[in-house]
Amino acid sequence: MARYKTTHRVLAERLCKKFPDTASRTLAKRIAAECKCTIEQARSSIRMVRGSHGDLQRTKIPNKTLFQKPRKAGEKPKLPPSLAKKWEPFELGSGISVGILSDIHVPYHDEQALTAAVDYLKRRKPDVVLLNGDYGDFYSISRFIKNPKKRNFKREIRMQREGLAWLRSQFPRARLVYKLGNHDERYDHWLWNHAPEISDLPQVRLPAILGCKKLGIEVVGDGRPVMAGKLAIFHGHEMNGGPFVPAMPARSAFLRTTASVLVGHHHRTSTYVQPNWKHEEIACFSVGCLCDLNPEYSRVNSTNWGLAEVEVETGGDFSVRNYRLAGDFKVRQA
Numbered sequence: 001m002a003r004y005k006t007t008h009r010v011l012a013e014r015l016c017k018k019f020p021d022t023a024s025r026t027l028a029k030r031i032a033a034e035c036k037c038t039i040e041q042a043r044s045s046i047r048m049v050r051g052s053h054g055d056l057q058r059t060k061i062p063n064k065t066l067f068q069k070p071r072k073a074g075e076k077p078k079l080p081p082s083l084a085k086k087w088e089p090f091e092l093g094s095g096i097s098v099g100i101l102s103d104i105h106v107p108y109h110d111e112q113a114l115t116a117a118v119d120y121l122k123r124r125k126p127d128v129v130l131l132n133g134d135y136g137d138f139y140s141i142s143r144f145i146k147n148p149k150k151r152n153f154k155r156e157i158r159m160q161r162e163g164l165a166w167l168r169s170q171f172p173r174a175r176l177v178y179k180l181g182n183h184d185e186r187y188d189h190w191l192w193n194h195a196p197e198i199s200d201l202p203q204v205r206l207p208a209i210l211g212c213k214k215l216g217i218e219v220v221g222d223g224r225p226v227m228a229g230k231l232a233i234f235h236g237h238e239m240n241g242g243p244f245v246p247a248m249p250a251r252s253a254f255l256r257t258t259a260s261v262l263v264g265h266h267h268r269t270s271t272y273v274q275p276n277w278k279h280e281e282i283a284c285f286s287v288g289c290l291c292d293l294n295p296e297y298s299r300v301n302s303t304n305w306g307l308a309e310v311e312v313e314t315g316g317d318f319s320v321r322n323y324r325l326a327g328d329f330k331v332r333q334a
Helices: 007-018 024-035 039-050 055-060 111-124 153-170 186-194 249-257
Strands: 090-093 096-101 128-132 175-179 217-220 226-228 231-233 261-263 270-275 281-286 305-312 318-325 331-333
Touching: 007 024, 007 039, 024 039, 090 096, 090 175, 096 111, 111 153, 111 305, 111 318, 111 331, 128 226, 153 175, 231 305, 249 261, 249 270, 249 281, 281 318
Parallel strands: 090 226, 096 128, 128 175, 175 217, 231 261, 261 281
Antiparallel strands: 096 305, 226 231, 270 281, 305 318, 318 331
């Protein structure tokens, strides 16, 4: 014959299962209030359920903890292995010249500005061309409000593939490196939210979708800095502290890193130099964009087109030429 269970015992079983880490006294107060029983009756039911009502009852419930494996007598707990992965920079090397194109935002690139910047770098014959973040815009899959007439993800991908093929044709002998920015990362974020089961398949990752391997394009993700000698190059969103564009992005980058860095992201050209206490020069730079200067989300702004060159000496020392493109699309040093 089945043993009769009181209402407070039934409620204790349900609450202990739902709230395994909640203190027994806390659950007992709730049971007493709902079942109109005493606190001691409620606590007794909880002890029965949790296996703490005497030696006989403890032997019937082997699982004494929810998340720990039972240890043998005398066995000491071990430190669990860390899930953190090493975050290391991507090294370009030294004794090289690097051309930097930032914030192209295909398919919202400015054709004349991009062509002018590429033509200028072609004449300079850089060893490396770095796409420093936000090469693609990924408007269609962003989390922001979107105009339905402009939502065409397949078209965006097709145009981005065509753009990368065109860049490779312009720099056939240069090393081409594509660092992901916050807009490029929209692709992974969309996958994680809408197709997590396949998000780790190599064939659906962004480099595969854009055909980077076939074009010989190296992709740098995880917010890793790209090192050009002693100069650290970030897209800029890695150190972003808010939605507002600082008046001088280069100085903002200095305040966040206290190191020589170059960033894009803010679509504005600026340079900031300050020596440290050892009288060592710390130089920071922000590079202009090569996209539409009046996007629908920011019609009035103070952004500008631009590009940069970095000459890296054998020992790692560097010099930066930061350029602006005016309305006549002529490249001028900032």
